[in-house]
Amino acid sequence: MIEKEIWEKRHRESTGRFHRPTAFSRFVYFNFLKDKKGKLLDLACGKGADSIFFHNKGFSVTGIDYSSEAIKQFNETQKRYDIFLGSFVKDITKTLPFEDRTYDVIYSRIGVNYFNDNTTKELFKEIKRVLKSEGLFLFQVKSVNDKDYGTGKKIEKDMFQDDEGYIRHYFSKDYAESLLEGFNILMIEERAIPGKSTYLEVVAEKK
Numbered sequence: 001m002i003e004k005e006i007w008e009k010r011h012r013e014s015t016g017r018f019h020r021p022t023a024f025s026r027f028v029y030f031n032f033l034k035d036k037k038g039k040l041l042d043l044a045c046g047k048g049a050d051s052i053f054f055h056n057k058g059f060s061v062t063g064i065d066y067s068s069e070a071i072k073q074f075n076e077t078q079k080r081y082d083i084f085l086g087s088f089v090k091d092i093t094k095t096l097p098f099e100d101r102t103y104d105v106i107y108s109r110i111g112v113n114y115f116n117d118n119t120t121k122e123l124f125k126e127i128k129r130v131l132k133s134e135g136l137f138l139f140q141v142k143s144v145n146d147k148d149y150g151t152g153k154k155i156e157k158d159m160f161q162d163d164e165g166y167i168r169h170y171f172s173k174d175y176a177e178s179l180l181e182g183f184n185i186l187m188i189e190e191r192a193i194p195g196k197s198t199y200l201e202v203v204a205e206k207k
Contacts, residue, residue, distance in 0.1 A: 021053035038104030044111025048074035062086035
């Protein structure tokens with residue numbers, strides 16, 4: 001797990017940035033969510049740009065993040081635009097504070113690839129628990145084919161830590177599939193941005 005202060009520092013230093021919805025949020029909305037409504041959980045929501053995007057599309061959104069600074073800036077944005085979403089600080093590696101089958105949609109962009117294998121497996125069990133039957137889990141993670149794969153100290157298979165303490169767990173398709181027992185995988189694709197990052201993007205429906 002990344003030290004909390006690393007996240008706080010990153011969000012403080014990027015104040016005023018990352019307030020636009022991501023390409024991934026727009027892609028999954030127009031291809032998988034535009035005809036759906038209900039409760040959506042944004043795991044590791046950061047400053048809330050994607051959460052607000054889904055809110056504006058009619059979802060009842062809850063955003064949670066490890067960083068107090070991220071949630072502070074998220075709440076300031078909500079106040080500025082006179083909107084209200086549930087948003088709070090939470091370590092998502094702990095038991096999620098929701099009843100079974102609470103959410104219709106669980107979404108995470110670059111939020112579930114910071115943990116070791118055991119923690120990741122437990123997190124995916126929690127995601128499955130709080131997702132309704134036939135609910136969708138949509139997530140984007142860094143791929144094992146990313147340009148930064150292998151950079152830094154190896155923690156375990158496909159997991160590396162840089163000199164700053166920043167940890168990244170890179171996903172292969174086989175690994176992602178192994179985590180999704182009890183789901184029908186609707187999409188699992190790599191997306192490479194020339195000269196930048198390579199992502200694995202997954203959409204799965206709980207059986």
